[in-house]
Amino acid sequence: MPTPLERVRALNDRPIAPDGARVVYWMVATRRPRHNFALERAVDHARALAKPLVVLEPLRAGYLHACDRFHRFVLDGMADHAAFFRERRVAYHPYVEPAPGEGAGLLEALAKDACVVVTDDWPCFFVPHMQRAAAAKLGVRLEAVDASGLLPVSRAGKALGRAFDFRRLLHRELPSALEDWPLADPTAVEDLVPASIPRGVTSRWPRASAALLAGAHDALAALPIRHTILPTGERGGFRAAEDRLARFVEARLDGYEERAHPDADVASELSPHLHFGHLGPHAVLGAIAAREGWSPAELDPSARGARAGFWGTRPAAEQFLDQLVTWRELGFNACRYDEAYDRYASLPAWARATLAAHARDPRPPGYDLARLEAAATDDPLWNAAQRQLVESGRMHNYLRMLWGKKIVGWAPSPEAALEWMITLNDRYALDGRDPNSYSGIFWVLGRYDRPWGPERPIFGTVRYMTSESARRKLRLRAYLDRWGDTPALFS
Ligand SMILES: Cc1cc2nc3c(=O)[nH]c(=O)nc-3n(C[C@H](O)[C@H](O)[C@H](O)COP(=O)(O)OP(=O)(O)OC[C@H]3O[C@@H](n4cnc5c(N)ncnc54)[C@H](O)[C@@H]3O)c2cc1C
Structure with a gap:
């Protein structure tokens, strides 16, 4: 099934170039190879156009707050991706800026003779600004795909000021939104054209070194980022995220109603993984559904905004899903529809x-x-x-x-x-x-x-x-x- 169009936004008005050399997926927020509508969209383009697929995952040096802690978490994800895509007909290019601004021109170089560029629709921090600038510069179509929530962010159409209003929307819209479920593994297809990164690109913007991806301290220390904010020892990347999800569902979910008590230690601790896109909400809901023997048929749209009763799960799972979906996706709603969201x-x-x-x-x-x-x-x-x-x-x-x-x-x-x-x-x-x-x-x-x-x-x-x-x-x-x-x- 194709990626739902309500999740796709064209960021410029350039056409798709069917004679181009490749399809590019510019992975900037939904940093995962699974359950990712944006990657799925890029794969669909590559197959329809019979062109190779290049996945570019960059990490900037010069963004506000760049530090060892956040770099390490993203680099762990890049290491997972390098291993994952090696087994696929996808050319993966992890690029870590050695100095602020060094990455300038990389996306344009890959996009110059591309058919289309697909990226992640992420509504805050520097990402929208960076994507607007890219959209103006690129000669091909740039599409942003919303893969962050269970409910496509476009279904609200406006900023909602109360959780109650969001719940009411969710109760009405979620059953139909869940009919579009992202593929667990969109690059597991046989008919992708073999891909490679053009030599001119790899020589000017070399892929992140094996040492950096493997966690070598010296390699991280050489980057011009803040070194006083240290890695936490907690691994990033989609594999660690999936492990944490499994542990949560197995060992903590039953006690989730106690989450206000710090000593109870029952929260999922998934937020960093969700933030960096190493894990998506569909995978989380899928794991809960498997554990609870639940299916979307149990949703009760007559709940009409009530805090309990909609999901049709046990109370602990219902409380968790209210956080994961109502509260989490309300934040995406504000960032998308209120330009002053951080003011x-x-x-x-x-x-x-x-x-x-x-x-x-x-x-x-x-x-x-x-x-x-x-x-x-x-x-x-x-x-x-x-x-x-x-x-x-x-x-x-x-x-x-x-x-x-x-x-x-x-x-x-x-x-x-x-x-x-x-x-x-x-x-x-x-x-x-x-x-x-x-x-x-x-x-x-x-x-x-x-x-x-x-x-x-x-x-x-x-x-x-x-x-x-x-x-x-x-x-x-x-x-x-x-x-x-x-x-x-x-x-
Ligand atoms: C002052 C303040 C700052 C916060 N800053 C952040 C932040 O930078 N990033 C962040 O993800 N959350 C933030 N939160 C919301 C919330 O505290 C965290 O999402 C939550 O504690 C993350 O832990 P967890 O993954 O174990 O959550 P769980 O309780 O296991 O919940 C599962 C998921 O639901 C979502 N969620 C849970 N509680 C909330 C909430 N109150 N609001 C929105 N979504 C929620 C998160 O995605 C979370 O991972 C902030 C809250 C406050 C009051």
Whole structure:
């Protein structure tokens, strides 16, 4: 079945060139060979045109926040792909920029005599800007394919301000959207024309070295990226992502309703893998369906936006799917349909008004970004969460909310709080720079929420959270033993 056209957007108005030499898949966000509508689309073009398929997976050096941690994760994926595509009739070119700007011209060189270029539709960070620039330069058609969600992002048609509205849309539209399921292995076909990378390209932009792909420290250290943010030891790539998914479904899913408690350790920890596209939501839903003996026939569209009852699974799986689909895909909706998705101005009017009314409320002195970054506040629980972020590239979900709320209370203004949250999250979090980064961070300031009384200093009617209440409500002992600065205080 061809890739659903509702997932395909032409980024320029150039035609497909049937006499071209190749089809190019420019893999920039959906970095996986399986369950990937974009790769599937590129394969369809290559077969229909009887042309070779080249997969270009670049990694830039000069993007904001480029560091060893994120590079290592992407490089692990490239190593998986190099091994995977070696067995296929696909020419795979992993390119790692040795210096900012060195990759300029690579895509154009491959596209110059190509039939068509397919890329990933990714709605935030530098990607849309980079793709707009490429679309203007390329002489052939550039198509972006949305492979990020279970629901094609185009089905909403506009930004939705409440999770309830998104759920209602989902309940109406998902049954038909799931009729289009991406192929598990789109390059497992016999009739692709054998492919190679043109010599002029490999000599000017050589493929990433075996040492770099294999994880050699020296090779990574030679790149001009930030070396103080270290790899976490957690492997990236689609194989590690699939392993983690299997472990989650087997050992954690049943306990997922306990996920608010850090010590329960039942969350999936899939967000970095979803962020880098090493794993997609169809594979996740497929694994849950297999475990639960579930099929889409059990969806109940009469749920009409209700939080429970739509999926027809056990409550633990239903809660997980609500996060994975409603909350995750709501973030893609905001980034696609609200140009100001990462700007303060995109907050709802009630939130901006109440925060403005309290803009002059006194804040505790002495808190600046450097103090926060160093996890050196007077709040040990906050410090533990920040330390987890810096050292492991992750932060527990409940504590992530508290972490943001405390920053609002300490920063000189809500605008500064926003900037600090984005900086810290995107600098350290493996899953940062993602549509969900902005959902979560803007939620802290009122997006997708409603006013809550009583009115308080600094926050006005924006929802308020305290570390004291978190410590009362949550099971935290093991968490604080691991990440806290003074664990004895809590035992
Ligand atoms: C201040 C703040 C910043 C955040 N920054 C990010 C970020 O940079 N990247 C990111 O992916 N998520 C972010 N979140 C959302 C959420 O905290 C993480 O998605 C979640 O903790 C990831 O852990 P997990 O994969 O174990 O989640 P699980 O609980 O296992 O959930 C499965 C998947 O559902 C999605 N999901 C879960 N919770 C949320 C949520 N609240 N909002 C949106 N999607 C969700 C994620 O894709 C997640 O991987 C942020 C939340 C807050 C409050």
